Amino acid sequence: MTALGPDELRCSAKGCSQRAVVALRWNNPRIHPPERRKTWLACGDHDEQLARFLGAREFLRETDRL
Numbered sequence: 001m002t003a004l005g006p007d008e009l010r011c012s013a014k015g016c017s018q019r020a021v022v023a024l025r026w027n028n029p030r031i032h033p034p035e036r037r038k039t040w041l042a043c044g045d046h047d048e049q050l051a052r053f054l055g056a057r058e059f060l061r062e063t064d065r066l
């Protein structure tokens with residue numbers, strides 16, 4: 001992670017290249033061990049959309065402000 005500067009923190013939403021403001025930490029219990037975390041970055045326009053997607057599947061674990 002040390003190689004990642006602020007300029008590399010782009011939103012994970014499809015077709016979006018805005019700077020991310022939140023990191024959504026998620027886990028799919030069917031394929032990931034419980035302690036594993038995947039990360040989606042989201043800009044201010046997509047944080048709710050991505051959080052809803054993960055939340056509806058009960059994958060969302062933590063949300064970190066960047």
Ligand SMILES: [Zn+2]
Pocket residue numbers: 011012013016017018042043044045046
């Ligand atoms: Zn976005």
